Amino acid sequence: MNAPVRTQTETPATDFARRHVGPSPRDVEVMVEAVGAKNLEALIGEVIPPSIRLARPLALPAALSETEALARMREIAAQNQVFVSLIGQGYHGTVLPPVIQRNVLENPAWYTAYTPYQPEISQGRLEALMTFQTMVADLTGLPIANASLLDEATAAAEAMTLARRAAKSKAAGFFVDRNVHPQTLAVLETRAAPLGISLVVGDPDKNLEPEAVFGALLQYPDTFGAVRDPRAVIEKVHAAGGIAVMAADPLALVLLVPPGELGCDVAIGSTQRFGVPMGFGGPHAAYMAVRKGLERTMPGRLVGLSVDSRGNPAYRLALQTREQHIRREKATSNICTAQVLLAVIAAMYAVHHGPEGLIEIARRVHRHAAVLAAGLRRLGVTPLAGAIFDTVTVPVGDRQADILSRAREARINLREIPAGIAGPEAAIGIALDETTGEAVIEAVWRAFSGGGALRYDEVAGTADPRLPPGLVRTSAFLEHPVFHKYRSETEMMRYLRKLSDRDLALDRAMIPLGSCTMKLNATAEMMPITWPEFSSLHPFVPAEQAKGYALLADELSRMLAEITGYDAVSLQPNAGSQGEYAGLLAIRAYHASRGEEHRTVCLIPASAHGTNPASATMAGMTVVVVGCDRDGNIDLADLRAKAAAHAEKLACAMITYPSTHGVFEEAIREMCETVHANGGQVYLDGANLNAQVGLARLGDYGGDVSHINLHKTFCIPHGGGGPGMGPIGVKAHLAPFLPGDASRPGATGAVSAAPLGSASILPISTMYVLMMGEAGLRRATEVAILSANYVAKRLAPYFPVLYRNGKGRVAHECIVDPRALKESTGTTVDDIAKRLIDYGFHAPTVSFPVAGTLMIEPTESESKAELDRFVAAMIAIRKEISAIEEGRMEVGASPLRHAPHTVHDLADDDWSRPYKRAEGCFPDGVDRLDKYFAPVNRIDAVYGDRHLVCACPPVSAYGG
Structure with missing residues (x-):
């Protein structure tokens, strides 16, 4: 952690940050000039209040190349030991079909x-x-x-x-x-x-x-x-x-x-x-x-x-x-x-296995379990349950330690069950899965016998099925054709390709969603997650088998603590919403430890992300809404008044910073001081951390706890809507109340099933920080801010930018406001969003945090050329709206209202619209060779809710 920090001029030719950050150094100069700033540092000074600026470099290891970072991850992974884990508890070995892994x-x-x-x-x-x-x-x-x-x-x-x-x-x-x-x-x-x-x-x-x-x-x-x-x-x-x-x-x-x-x-x-x-x-x-x-x-x-x-x-x-x-x-x-x-x-x-394949797998697993139980009975050990599917639990008393030890010598983990849990005696659980073979079952018998071995085939003939007759399934399942069509790998591969071709993801184009930080998920970052040393461990293996994960968690936690200014980090929350919840539980436990259980009021600005009030309610708090002014800032007077009015019961305030409106509010320190002065804690929502890394730290200017969206700022990909990770950082006084084992004094208990949440994706964020280093992380933040201001500046003559700070700047995102155009032309924000599809873009965030607006976050990963392509599309759409304003086109007949245009429009024999087919399907600036076509036209949302269908149609719907 104390390795020297390379400066920007000392970075090697293999520097990963130069590929993560989209605009080239020359592009940055042009963009800085376009926004009217003296230089990039001057722009940052106009965006981030001087009162919260970090005055020193982050104390992070020197940046590694991709090769060096992967080698470091190999060192960490090698400290994990991959045993056969028959522990069960809802976690099982499985076989990921290679065609699904790769595709x-x-x-x-x-x-x-x-x-x-x-x-x-x-x-x-x-x-x-x-x-x-x-x-x-x-x-x-x-x-x-x-x-x-x-x-x-x-x-x-x-x-x-x-x-x-x-x-x-x-x-x-x-x-x-x-x-x-x-x-x-x-x-x-x-x-x-x-x-x-x-x-x-x-x-x-x-x-x-x-x-x-x-x-x-x-x-x-x-x-x-x-x-x-x-x-x-x-x-x-x-x-x-x-x-x-x-x-x-x-x-x-x-x-x-x-x-x-x-x-x-x-x-x-x-x-x-x-x-x-x-x-x-x-x-x-x-x-x-x-x-x-x-x-x-x-x-x-x-x-x-x-x-x-x-x-x-x-x-x-x-x-x-x-x-x-x-x-x-x-x-x-x-x-x-x-x-x-x-x-x-x-x-x-x-889909790959179909019902017959699943039945075969399930029967094989059950057959193995029945044979295992029969063999254990031969060895004088009687399973607790007669009717089982895949798991055999046996009381073993004081033999438990010896049996577990012999199993581990054979590189097999069994479940250790203390006395009084499954019965009066200590017991051992053995959960079989689709990867379990006959050799493993024989090794388990040897662990129990301590010497002589049983042979699988000599026991198998005496084993009876262990399913209770009254609970054997007779009903059919997976009858839809999709579960029967793709048996060859050729067909399966093509099916997966067909589905992905219908989507628009970051591999095709910029996704300029505000608040969501759709940035590069680099290939090198993704590679370790499929290594067996990370992917094949059961979450409850003995600690000595998971030393690599312990090291990974320690390194990432320390780097996140340094980046955020907090003293301790918990990696357990496996989503941003879970991080919010865990942070609020820590606050409640802290107050309770001081005899102030009555502190249950949570102040939340009206502009907050909707999960904030939902999380507060789940944590047993009462939400009091704080107003915002016309500029989108938290109304400081209202915050003071409500903090004072609820001082006796104030638990905390939840503040998103920079704000949901995309602005660094100047009075953030005063807000935090106000909450603290009235006995509350400050929860700073880390959703917009990508605007701060290397430039400001949440824990330095008043935050007591924050969640950190690893799937935004730290490059875990969104995956179509998950997975995510939402670790929380806390100041020292809240550290005893981090989530974990409820038996630990002060701990708030588990918020996710596994101790490290979604542990196998933590290498992604670790790789990102290791490869970027301090200078790279700071550069990424600066360019993210520059890109947002560049887009705001370019679009301002065409769409009003709703919120800026006192110097006319936005943070890492900007909100453009087409609401007046709806009043004058009938053009809706949805019309603009759908028309952007024709230009090959995912829409920005629609109608959040302000209904009828578009929130744009370009991130640092998009090149200037891609930013310019997006800006050109927005300008072209504005010109189409002008045609409606000037009476040259009715909104209902316009390309905007008919967007997105599909191949059905391209092939329509009856084209009677007042604009040319090419104008709708191939708007200006769109490369016809690489044109993305949405597979469907605009979807009727109301119809879908009125006629709710949430499963594939039954076979009868397909006719004879």
């Missing part, structure tokens, strides 16, 4: 895409997510599934709060099967406490008092492998007006009666074992499926089927699209992301 996980057409808020250019990933939803609905036997959640444990917590909203029962308790996965229980405990939910943990058959709870969570099969019939318990819950939730293993559901057929209301779980590596805990796509009637209270994203302007079917997000921005503190959840890339992998795994 999805390692393909920038998939991993650089953004959330499908512009559905016309997202049809490929939306179709893949519809396939995911169909897969989940079929396997669970419930009609409606969402497009993924963050992990199984947080999905269980979301199901708990859904049950509270939907249940007829008004009881305050929620029952949890004592045999759920322990990490699930840990997250439930964290989530329940601030909401006043009383968890009742016990045996569903013995301890459930239905009248005392509004719902119940059952594990199927349970964490120790037992498969029990839940129907009687579900009936009791329903009779008392409660909601029944089941956490179910999707591979087990291939062979077991699905939750929907058992009467369950909500099913949740993880699709990790559908081809997604364990990755020391993530990222993995959790799922949620619900019975009819609960779809409008379901958290997360839901892909639905609608129609476009030609009446052709088209996919879009339905119902919950950005509900946090609409309902704010009344939102059903703070989740604004999903695990799209991982959901796509899981869906394509099902």
Whole structure:
């Protein structure tokens, strides 16, 4: 960490920063001149208040070349030991089909895409997510599934709060099967406490008092492998007006009666074992499926089927699209992301194998488990459960340490279960998976026997199936043609290519989304995530097998702490929303430690991202809104007044800085001092950290805690809407209250299932910082600010720029305001967004934070040529609006209203529009050779919500 820092003039020819930053040194000079600044440093001085400027270089290691950084990651990875892990607890070895690894996980057409808020250019990933939803609905036997959640444990917590909203029962308790996965229980405990939910943990058959709870969570099969019939318990819950939730293993559901057929209301779980590596805990796509009637209270994203302007079917997000921005503190959840890339992998795994392939895998896994159990019985060890799917748990008493040690000598991890957890004796759990072979099972027997070995084939003939007869699945699943068409690799490869061709991702063009920082996700950064040393570790392996991950976490945490000015960092939150939540829990725990549990008021500016108030509510806080002035700044007088009025109960203020409006507010230090003076803590939302790295530090000018979006500032790709990572940094006084093991004094408990959240993608951000170094990171921030001011300056004569600071500057993003054009011409912000597709661009952020506007963030990674191409497109669109202003064109007949134009328009025999076909399909400046065509015309959003279809049509819809 104390390595010398190379200056910009000393950087080697292999300097990665020169390739990460789009504009060349000469381009930077031209752009600086265009914005009217003396030089780049002078521009930064006009953007960032001097009172918060960092006066020294960041103390970071010298920048490494790509080759050097990859070598460093190899050193770190080599300290992890890849054993065969049969630990289970919802994490299993799996085989990622190479055709999916190469064409999805390692393909920038998939991993650089953004959330499908512009559905016309997202049809490929939306179709893949519809396939995911169909897969989940079929396997669970419930009609409606969402497009993924963050992990199984947080999905269980979301199901708990859904049950509270939907249940007829008004009881305050929620029952949890004592045999759920322990990490699930840990997250439930964290989530329940601030909401006043009383968890009742016990045996569903013995301890459930239905009248005392509004719902119940059952594990199927349970964490120790037992498969029990839940129907009687579900009936009791329903009779008392409660909601029944089941956490179910999707591979087990291939062979077991699905939750929907058992009467369950909500099913949740993880699709990790559908081809997604364990990755020391993530990222993995959790799922949620619900019975009819609960779809409008379901958290997360839901892909639905609608129609476009030609009446052709088209996919879009339905119902919950950005509900946090609409309902704010009344939102059903703070989740604004999903695990799209991982959901796509899981869906394509099902497409690749089809139902017959999944049945074969599931039967093989179960057969192995039955043989394992039979062999253990021969060795004098009796499994706890007779009916199992893939997991055998056996009591071993004081033999536990010896058996575990012998297994580790064979490079096999088994689950260590203390006495009193699965039964009075210490026990060992053995969870098999699709990678388990006969040799591994024989090695497990040797670990138990301590000497003589059993042979697999001599035991196999005596092993009987262990599925309970009354729970064997008879219903069909995955009947849609998509699960039957692509058996050869040739066809599968072409299908994945076809889907990606329907999308517009960062590999095709600039994605100028404000607040979302769609910057380069460099190839070198992505390479380590598929190395077995990172991808194949179970999150609960012994610590000595994960020394590489410990080192990685330590290095990244220290670099993030230095960059942000905080004293400690937790990497556990696996999304920005989870980071917000974890930070607010830390604040609550801090106040409680001082005997001030009554401090529950959270001040939030009206301009804040919608997850802020939603997170505050989840943390048990009361939201008080602070107004903003006409320039978009927080109204300092209103902040002072409300902080003083709530001084006795003030917990914190959540402030996004630079502001959501794209401006560094001059009074930020005063805002922080005001909150502190009234007993509160300051939560600085790190969503816009890309405007500060190397130039200012959140912890230096008043922040007590911030979340850090690694999927924005630190280059983890958005993946079509996930994965993300939202670590939090805190000042020293909050460090004892970081999320983690609830048994640690002061800790707030787990907020994600795995200790390091989505650990396997942490190498991406580590690589980025290592390759950029201090000078490169600072240069990236400076150019990000320059690029935003360049775009604002170029567009100002055509579209008013809504917010600037006192010197006429914006930060890293700018908001252009076409609202007056709607009044004068009827042209909407959506017309502009869709017309940009014809020019080959994803639209900027639409109608946030101000309805009817466009928020543009060019990032540092886009070249001047690409910025100029975007500006030219916006100017051309403004000229088309002028034609409407001047009466030369009706808005309803204009290219703007008919955008995006598709190949259907190009081939339309009946062209009766008042503009030329070429004008619509090939607007000026668009290269015809490389033209991107959206696969569908403009989508009817209202139709999609009124006619909700969230799964692929049944086979009957296709006719004979």
